[in-house]
Amino acid sequence: GENVEQHPSTLSVQEGDSAVIKCTYSDSASNYFPWYKQELGKRPQLIIDIRSNVGEKKDQRIAVTLNKTAKHFSLHITETQPEDSAVYFCAVSTSGTYKYIFGTGTRLKVLA
Amino acid sequence: NAGVTQTPKFQVLKTGQSMTLQCAQDMNHEYMSWYRQDPGMGLRLIHYSVGAGITDQGEVPNGYNVSRSTTEDFPLRLLSAAPSQTSVYFCASSYSGQNYEQYFGPGTRLTVT
Numbered sequence: 001g002e003n004v005e006q007h008p009s010t011l012s013v014q015e016g017d018s019a020v021i022k023c024t025y026s027d028s029a030s031n032y033f034p035w036y037k038q039e040l041g042k043r044p045q046l047i048i049d050i051r052s053n054v055g056e057k058k059d060q061r062i063a064v065t066l067n068k069t070a071k072h073f074s075l076h077i078t079e080t081q082p083e084d085s086a087v088y089f090c091a092v093s094t095s096g097t098y099k100y101i102f103g104t105g106t107r108l109k110v111l112a
Numbered sequence: 113n114a115g116v117t118q119t120p121k122f123q124v125l126k127t128g129q130s131m132t133l134q135c136a137q138d139m140n141h142e143y144m145s146w147y148r149q150d151p152g153m154g155l156r157l158i159h160y161s162v163g164a165g166i167t168d169q170g171e172v173p174n175g176y177n178v179s180r181s182t183t184e185d186f187p188l189r190l191l192s193a194a195p196s197q198t199s200v201y202f203c204a205s206s207y208s209g210q211n212y213e214q215y216f217g218p219g220t221r222l223t224v225t
Contacts (some may be wrong), residue, residue: 001171006154032210032212034214042218043217043218043219044155044202046213046214049213051211089154089155091155093211095210098143098210099160099170100214101157101171102154102155102156104152105152
C-alpha cells in the first residue's frame with residue numbers, strides 16, 4: 001500500500017524566515033496531495049492542495065510544489081508569523097483507492 | 113451549516129466495555145471516514161464509506177465496526193475497548209473519496225483504563 005514519509009518532525013524558525021516541509025510517497029498512481037494545519041487542541045484544516053497535473057500552487061504566503069518523478073511534494077511558508085505555529089500534515093490520495101494516507105506531522109514553531 | 117459534528121467530546125471506558133462514537137455531517141457529502149490520532153503517528157485511517165450502505169477498511173480497522181445507513185451519519189463502534197485504543201478520534205467528510213478536501217469534526221478524546 002501507499003507509504004508517506006514526512007520530514008522534519010519538528011522545525012523552529014525565526015519570525016519572518018521561511019519554512020519548508022517535505023513529504024515523499026511510494027505509489028506513482030497517487031494524484032492528490034493536500035496539506036492540513038492543526039492548531040493545538042483543534043481539528044485539522046486544509047490549507048492548500050495540489051493535483052498531479054500541476055507542478056506548483058501558491059496561496060499568499062504558502063505554496064506547494066510537486067515532483068512526480070521523484071515522488072515528493074513540499075510545503076513552503078514564507079514570511080512566517082507566530083500564528084503559523086502548529087502541526088502540519090501532508091496527505092496522499094491514490095486514484096481508485098478512496099483512501100487518504102497521512103504523514104506523521106511536522107511541529108512548526110515560529111519564534112518571535 | 114454545522115459541518116461535521118462528533119459526540120461525545122471526551123470519554124473514559126474500562127477495558128472490555130463497548131461504545132459508539134457518533135459522527136454526523138450536514139453537507140450532503142458522499143464520503144465519510146474515521147481516523148485515530150496518536151502522538152508521533154499522524155492520522156491513521158480506520159474505516160471509510162463512499163456512500164450509504166457502503167463501507168470499507170482503512171489502515172487500522174481491527175477492534176472497530178462501522179455502518180452507514182444514511183448519508184448524514186457514520187458511527188464508529190468499539191466492540192471491546194482495550195488500552196491500545198486510547199486515542200483522539202476524528203471523523204471527516206468529503207464531497208468525494210478522491211481528490212477533494214476533507215472536513216474534520218472536532219474530535220473525541222477516548223481513554224481506556
